[in-house]
Amino acid sequence: MFFDKDKYIQYANKLLNSNLISRVDFLEIRFQEDQSEYIIFKNLNPEYIDNSIEKGFSIRVLYRGNWGFASSSVISENEVQKVFLKAMSIVENLEEGKVSLTEEEVYTDEYIQDVAINPFDVPLNEKINFIKDIQNEILKSKNIDFSDFMFLAHREKKLYMNSSGSRIYQERTRIDPSFSMYKLKPELTVLKSNTHPTAKGFEYIKNMNFRNEILKYNEQINEKSKAKSVIPQKYNLLIDPSNLWLTIHETIGHSTEMDRVLLYEANYAGSSFASIDQIGDLIYGSEKVNIVADRSQKDGLSTVMYDDEGVKTYEFDIIKNGVLTGLQSNREIAILAGEKKSKACSYADSYSSFPLQRMPNISLLPNKDKDLKLKDMLSLCEDGIYIVGDSSWSIDMQRYNFQFTGNLFYEVSGGEIKGMLKDVIYQSNTQDFWKNCIEVGGESTYSLEGAFNCGKGQPSQVAAVSHGAPLALFKDINIKNTQNEN
Numbered sequence: 344m345f346f347d348k349d350k351y352i353q354y355a356n357k358l359l360n361s362n363l364i365s366r367v368d369f370l371e372i373r374f375q376e377d378q379s380e381y382i383i384f385k386n387l388n389p390e391y392i393d394n395s396i397e398k399g400f401s402i403r404v405l406y407r408g409n410w411g412f413a414s415s416s417v418i419s420e421n422e423v424q425k426v427f428l429k430a431m432s433i434v435e436n437l438e439e440g441k442v443s444l445t446e447e448e449v450y451t452d453e454y455i456q457d458v459a460i461n462p463f464d465v466p467l468n469e470k471i472n473f474i475k476d477i478q479n480e481i482l483k484s485k486n487i488d489f490s491d492f493m494f495l496a497h498r499e500k501k502l503y504m505n506s507s508g509s510r511i512y513q514e515r516t517r518i519d520p521s522f523s524m525y526k527l528k529p530e531l532t533v534l535k536s537n538t539h540p541t542a543k544g545f546e547y548i549k550n551m552n553f554r555n556e557i558l559k560y561n562e563q564i565n566e567k568s569k570a571k572s573v574i575p576q577k578y579n580l581l582i583d584p585s586n587l588w589l590t591i592h593e594t595i596g597h598s599t600e601m602d603r604v605l606l607y608e609a610n611y612a613g614s615s616f617a618s619i620d621q622i623g624d625l626i627y628g629s630e631k632v633n634i635v636a637d638r639s640q641k642d643g644l645s646t647v648m649y650d651d652e653g654v655k656t657y658e659f660d661i662i663k664n665g666v667l668t669g670l671q672s673n674r675e676i677a678i679l680a681g682e683k684k685s686k687a688c689s690y691a692d693s694y695s696s697f698p699l700q701r702m703p704n705i706s707l708l709p710n711k712d713k714d715l716k717l718k719d720m721l722s723l724c725e726d727g728i729y730i731v732g733d734s735s736w737s738i739d740m741q742r743y744n745f746q747f748t749g750n751l752f753y754e755v756s757g758g759e760i761k762g763m764l765k766d767v768i769y770q771s772n773t774q775d776f777w778k779n780c781i782e783v784g785g786e787s788t789y790s791l792e793g794a795f796n797c798g799k800g801q802p803s804q805v806a807a808v809s810h811g812a813p814l815a816l817f818k819d820i821n822i823k824n825t826q827n828e829n
């Protein structure tokens with residue numbers, strides 16, 4: 344399939360320059376193509392392969408304070424006019440609504456994310472053989488009885504134009520290789536690979552040193568299968584970015600979405616304990632906690648140069664020295680909160696999806712004064728638990744009381760790793776947890792992790808998002824044991 348953007352620009356211009364749109368207050372048209380691939384391997388066999396591509400366009404009109412929205416998978420000059428009339432027919436007879444938008448700049452620009460190997464240019468056979476080789480290597484390990492491998496890739500192309508005169512074309516790619524390994528005796532032990540999704544091409548997986556990693560996994564799963572069950576009590580926790588990213592996503596990412604704060608959106612992730620009047624006052628964490636939102640961050644899964652309302656993305660503070668300083672917004676939500684500019688957080692997951700306010704890359708900043716490394720952080724932890732990798736979690740609908748588990752848990756004693764623990768859950772509430780963050784590691788401990796599949800809205804949409812963090816140390820966090828949890 345070919346994304347014929349010059350032709351689409353002509354179709355859109357024909358509509359934008361016609362009398363048809365003279366009655367609308369604002370109009371945007373978005374042509375979009377999404378290609379995705381999903382490969383699952385169980386041991387040496389491909390169990391599921393899906394490669395899909397969808398392409399089409401949508402038109403959103405703002406008319407007397409209401410949105411009208413329609414889309415089509417057929418792209419032609421005629422269809423553009425038809426879809427416009429359909430969007431208008433939805434709002435024409437409605438009572439006056441309340442939607443208004445922030446004033447934003449007009450742009451003509453193009454952003455094509457730099458990718459060395461487009462994953463969709465790599466033949467399926469080559470990918471299958473590549474994964475099979477890795478699986479073969481994993482299954483050679485004497486401690487691993489079973490392994491599954493998941494490979495996801497996504498590439499999106501978007502042409503956005505609006506009645507203010509913006510015309511923006513963007514292309515981006517992301518990839519997510521991960522695998523889980525199982526040891527069946529003496530009891531089932533599961534180990535997840537220490538991999539994470541990123542906005543890169545196939546070169547990302549090609550350049551990984553799987554052989555070395557697999558040797559490490561072989562040792563780790565053996566040690567994990569013999570780990571001591573944790574004694575529930577309060578511990579100092581040293582948390583690796585591979586675990587902390589998810590806690591950031593759930594306790595900071597979702598609770599600082601302005602639409603949730605305004606109770607405008609509560610699907611899936613609920614609302615938020617925070618309120619608009621607390622911006623600038625709410626003590627969210629200790630002064631070590633500095634959180635930024637950034638859709639322009641290199642390799643970030645939500646990184647793009649312009650959002651789906653044509654607003655240029657930029658870095659902004661969410662939490663500065665522990666205090667809540669900003670929320671995520673789009674053009675419509677920012678106005679509701681009395682702000683003059685959008686934070687460029689609009690995103691639609693397909694041509695036929697209505698753009699929603701979605702999460703930018705939200706990250707905990709590393710220590711800028713001292714480059715504290717794992718060794719330094721362990722010694723500051725003294726006695727406690729070092730947690731690596733994510734696993735299951737739960738949080739209440741106000742994004743407040745939560746519990747998270749992990750992939751690996753190490754006992755820390757006298758500032759050194761003493762062996763592995765198991766059955767660990769950490770439990771706290773958002774403010775107590777972040778207030779107990781007593782130190783963050785240096786730049787060299789920072790890692791950008793994330794996920795492809797944050798869900799929001801009805802009908803539901805998925806979005807990929809990254810969260811970066813350094814190692815971080817929390818004091819006196821409640822630990823429960825998964826085996827005797829009441």
Ligand SMILES: [Zn+2]
Nearest residue numbers: 592612797798
């Ligand atoms: Zn989410």
